[in-house]
Amino acid sequence: MTKIDIISDAALKNGIRQFLETAPDIYMAGVSVDTVIFGFHHDKLKVLLLRFGNTPYFVLPGGYIKKEEDLDDAALRILQERTELQNIYLEQFYTSGNISRSNEKVAVELAFKMIGTIPNSNWFGQRFVSVCYYALVDDTKVNPVTEAFFTEVKWFDINKLPRVLYDHDNIIQKALKRLQADLDEKLAAFNLLGETFTMLELQKLYESVYQKKLVRTNFQRKMLSLGVLERLEKQYNGKSHKAPYLYRFAQTV
Incomplete structure (x- = not known):
């Protein structure tokens, strides 16, 4: 804009x-x-x-x-x-x-x-x-x-x-x-990703800040180890494709 x-x-x-x-x-x-x-x-x-x-x-x-x-x-x-x-x-x-x-x-x-x-x-x-x-x-x-x-x-x-x-x-x-x-450390404070988000959406945010591509498996392992994310139960819609997990920031952050 x-x-x-x-x-x-x-x-x-x-x-x-x-x-x-x-x-x-x-x-x-x-x-x-x-x-x-x-x-x-x-x-x-x-x-x-x-x-x-x-x-x-x-x-x-x-x-x-x-x-x-x-x-x-x-x-x-x-x-x-x-x-x-x-x-x-x-x-x-x-x-x-x-x-x-x-x-x-x-x-x-x-x-x-x-x-x-x-x-x-x-x-x-x-x-x-x-x-x-x-x-x-x-x-x-x-x-x-x-x-x-x-x-x-x-x-x-x-x-x-x-x-x-x-x-x-x-x-x-x-x-x-x-x-x-x-x-x-400050990720939750920026509040950029909405109430819930996928791991891929979170990775794209990190890649934009670090100005480089990140390995998906390594990134997911790192983010889960930080203890700042809460994984939500999958909401199945009856379709055959596998829906990704949704996450939100843990309330303790």
Whole structure:
């Protein structure tokens, strides 16, 4: 699912300038949040990205922390504003603090082209340390939302990403590695497979995250050994073919 809003250069400029006037009074200086939102649909792993203005560059969904707001609450709010999803499992996985990340030349040039002369108190000119979260969602349930800064919200295949700004490509790769490491433990929290599912459906989810094919017998043995699945009794329908077992996550998970 993709959301595109056609925004005039004048509207884009006014929206950014309005933000610059109000941001110092609303948000904490020097700290931001970036969220890597992975989508799983049709056996594919995707990443949700936002087009930066009317440029060919994209960025991760992110934002700033209100002065009277907890960090985790800010991350959840930002994600909800971008997707309109409510019940989302978020995991903090990384803090990006490279001194050069906030001064990327391309981003500065793009901002200058969009709004002209940047005020001396420019919010974007300061150094930001970004606290990074990841989430795994069903992309069919996402309702992308655009705003003045971002004119398109789009899912991209994890292996076919567009040009991104700042260090967001590095953040995405770190998020993928963390997701791979966490998947066994956090699987039930993501709640992607419905109340019941087959072992094959579960294997396809793992293959999308690990980006490789898995041996069916080895995978089944591993998943059953984790103790997170409950196998249900088969529901026979009188047909000759053998129906697969259905599973659900054990209530103790």
